[in-house]
Amino acid sequence: MSERAAAHQGAAGRAPAVADPQHLRNVVLVGVSGSGKTTLTESLALAAGALTRAGRVADGSTVSDHEEIEQRRQHSVRLSLVPLEWQGVKINLIDPPGHADFLGELRAGLRAADAAVFVVSATDPVTGPVLALWQECADAGLPRVIAVTHMDAARADFDEVLAVCQQAFADGRADAVQPLDLPVRSEGRVRGTVELISGETHGRAEPLPPTGPARERLVEAIAGEDDELLERYLGGEELDQGALTRGLRGAVLHDAIHPVLPLTEDGTGAVDLLDLIVSAFPAPPDRPVPESLNGTEPLTAPAGDPAGPLVAQVVQNTGDPYVGRLSLVRVFSGTLQPDRVLRAAGADGVVAEERSAALTSPFGKQQRPVDQALAGDLVCVGKLTSARVGDTLAEPDGATVLTPWQLPEPLLPVAIEARSRSDEDKLSQGLTRLTAQDPTVRLEQNPDTGQLVLWCTGEAHAGVVLEQLAGQHGVQVDQVPYRVALRETFGGPATGHGRLVKQSGGHGQYAICELLVEPLPGGAGVEFVDKVVGGAVPRHFVPSVEKGVRAQLEQGVGGGRPLVDVRVTLVDGKAHSVDSSDAAFQSAAALALRDAAAQARLRLLEPVAEVGVLVADEYQGAVFSDLSVRRARVLGTEPAGPGRSLLRAEVPELELTRYAVDLRALTHGTGSFTRTPLRYEPVPPAVAAKLAKE
Template sequence: MSERATSRTGAAAQAPAVSGPQELRNVVLVGVSGSGKTTLTESLALAAGALTRAGKVSEGSTVSDFEEIEHQQQRSVRLSLVPVEWRGVKINLLDPPGHADFAGELRAALRAADAAVFTISATDPVTGPVLALWQECARAGLPRAIAVTHMDAARADFDEVLAACQQAFADGNPDAVQPMDLPVRSDGRMRGTVELLSGETHGQADPLPPTEPARERLVEAIAGEDDELLEAYLGGEQLDSGALTRGLRGAVLHDSIHPVLPLTEDGTGAVDLLDLIVSTFPAPPDRPLPEPLPADQRPDPDAPLVAQVIQNTGDPYVGRLSLLRIFTGTLHPDEALLVAGPDGEPVEERAAGLTSPFGKQQRTMDRAVAGDLVCVGKLASARVGDTVSDPAAPQRLEPWSLPEPLLPIAIEAHSRSDEDKLSQGLARLSAQDPTVRVEQNPATGQLVLWCTGEAHAGVVLHQLAEQHGVQVAQVPYRVALRETFGGTATGHGRLVKQSGGHGQYAICELRVEPLPGGTGFEFVDQVVGGAVPKHFIPSVEKGVRAQLEKGVGDGHPLVDVRVTLVDGKAHSVDSSDAAFQSAGALALRDAASRTAIRLLEPVAEVAVLLPDEYQGPVFSDLSVRRARVLGTEPAGPGQSLLRAEVPELELTRYAVDLRALTHGTGSFTRSPLRYEPMPAALAAKLAKADD
């Protein structure tokens, strides 16, 4: 969905009408950056007649519209939507970013889609990041076809790419990855295609490659997934292309065959892909609805409305736009809606205009039926993943899982005016991007943006400045440290002041001893003979607690100590609550000056999911990070789960470094574990840096 939500040069055109869910195909294009997704989207839009190559465009669109689409996709930071029509079917093409930092956009697109076209460049190998994306689609349960792009490159070898895909994606069954077309090459480049099922040719089709062996393997694979076709095939019957296409559709729906098509940058093969999408990809009624909707329920335009927010964007001219996937019911403009998040009370709102994006334009829609994607204006409370339903039949869908943001970015407002706008800008930003987490760290006082990686952090800071008008400066991130006593010590606190009238008088003696890690704070009263009156003993404890928060060494909170009040003195007139609070704090500081103060650092439990081939580099890296590796366990074919305890000081950039170590295939989770004493050399180094 384009962030420039509407054309400001004229009225928006009417979007294509859809009478029912069977006339819809929601398709996500999945691939790594550089695999040709943007070019493929353009080719499909051109082939479908949304615009023409000669600079002329179909009714209701402009050349600048598509330039805006292309610009959005090339920025590769947001999910974009391009609807096209083909053979009476509306195809919603969803193009999420290919960069690993924006996996949240991909997962949103997977929820909105019913099938995927997986783009593989003929000039690049099938790498770890490609396999990771394939597995994301598999976990979402999406049927997949494979588009081999860049087939017009001089060194493109379709047979080589096909063999690599069969080895990587077939899960031990090479028949699962089947070519639908073969490229026709001339002068060393692909100039056309020949369809294996129908024998039809497209583009320059001379000389034709031998097709019979590939066609026979394809027919056998299709027949093997359908009992009737298999019986006819084994009986020697000739299966026509119509029967085979129907069989292929069933195999695609059951995710047992992944069709493969070759494509070029000039659009050769795009028509074949559009035909494949319409003839074999699932319509919304062919797919299960998200939980907790009943498993046997299917999209019904006449049922109560249930939809989900896939994306939010902000535009300075038209305000917020929310992209919804309609699962059941029909949405009309100006309709009352109930917006419900995973937690909290639902909020009733009203739908503004309904639109469908095309570049700079938002084409108006008079309704959106079950299965379709639609933009709705001014849903002020809607966040990504929220459920939108009929107030008379409220629903709350399970949101999809999001990648955990693990890269901390500490920021400060650039000026006082920026500080005034910062909270509102961050609220709008987090409503648009649920993968950024905003934290006001109470221990360090820092404002921290938790991001998924450096590219994501760059985009977040850019959006704060450009979309929300807030300039911020990035500052070094500080890990919240603690202090504790290295040994037992006593301290004397004395506050005696007399300046006319009531003075201040309080004396107390404390004994401070360290406790085991994680114990916290204990206060013990051992005063005898009423040396400190009973009603002032809580005052001493209050003063000690206040000093614990401030710390006694480098300003870090003091923890895991037992403080015992052993003696003191009071004055019948000049003693007060405030005086004994001050004396308690002074006594604690005095005790701290008589023993070593140890610096404590937080330790996290870390679980690293990685391919087996990268275990060695990851183990070596963790040892440098002072980690204690607890062990590994199998986590699927060719993957392991490594568990370790790692100081959080060593994890501030681990999200970036792990990705580099594993070539984009590793991931990790972390959870707070405990505080431990920091090595003396490192503590001294930090203290010197603070001076």
């Protein structure tokens, strides 16, 4: 351990306190699964003295992936917060999952942060998913530094990784990606680092690599982003360390330079990264407050003002078995204190009154009490019963509602059934709690198939959702095959006769209906026409006939599929002065419709959706070929940014049930799609025959 790290030992066990937002740094670590992001989090916590030498919290847990479900799956599924203290500055490390299925957690972390450490593995630096994550950071407007992990791997080559990162992340700016440290190798391993700005070395720094050319390029890049420094540099002046550090901070704040640091699994480079976070990353007052929703009062207080009106946003909801619901909150303005009445307002206009319970700071499984949370800080609030992820918390008379971040659309359907009667009784409450914790789950009770469907973002997400239902909410469910809501229509005109005559003893039932059923164009819906003459069906029973027809159409005539796009004409019938009734004519109408269906050829209809597939150009051919297999009608393509295209097509929804998984596999995790319901169309005979067999 270096002397700088040793000076911070003993910080474990207490939550870092902060009295000034300028002494805060909110940093999200972004990287794909396997990039070493969680190991880096623990290395930073160890270097800052927040962990024991063994890398454990006082209770024996780790700071990341401490939930049982994460340990079983060996990857993160929830955003975690690790508060540290370094050089008198509180650093909130935000560690979201790296798996593509948990993009909602990543976007929540991006909203809570003011800057990002982009984690790249030296053994697999730039893949499609890595580029997708880089774009997420760019879309969020976050300053970024690049941490190259796994530098202790046998085949790790820093110069090679640097060249790849410069090509991938420079966005056409030649000097945007610059090394801040160089690794020092000894006996085939990275044993230390040398800082290019100060020339200081850390660890076993022999033999030193040549630093002159790299330092000159870094100095030139920093000077190029500051007019004063550039003038001094062009005048031949040697820029001192203080000037370069200030210039670097300005360049990072304006997203003009992305410094690169090498790191190893044993913690080499962790102290350098902590120093960079403190010296070059923005404090909350340096960053703009998220936009307010249209029609709500914009926040006029300066960003990060502890004395301003309270405006905070719920980043995450979790369930704790001992204290109940915990809400992770980012305070953007004002000061949040416990036992205060709050206004929780969502983008959908739903407003609820809440009362803040105890405030805590998470660290692994621990929750450490804090007195208050200043503007810019992150804190857990207990027992907010109604506040949802993305909701804005404010004073009771506040009118500001912050725009929530965009959640990924869940497009993988998972149909479930309660395993037992006791599970059925608990299912509703369990699903309510689950969707409050995970807003990327969409719950649907399909009216056509009757199935209970959980819409998820992918297979990994679906597995976690089902496991959480059982483990956290005590509800056992079985996954059943998902059924697409099909419909039927008449293939041609047909007539039907419905007769209900029961007149033996007591009050009888009497109703006779004659119906003509004709197909209509797709999307026309259902028409009911009365052409009875001579009062064969009394006028006050005609609505009863229509009610019976529509109820039978919704129910279907055998396969349980609704009948649509038909015109049903009442052409004749009979009534009895005593025994006819509303119920009798409803039943007779239903019998007549079933009789007409038995005489006609029914056509099976399937839903069709318009699909927009966002894909890298290199995968266009594969995606086109796959869509043709799915019976798609391609509408066209359009550019969607450098190296990406948007493909538009109409695809039957029978072919889309697994598309969220298949597209990700086809495009190596980089493709995404949207789906918009369009209409129903006839099912091709071959497909209809296959469905009939199934």
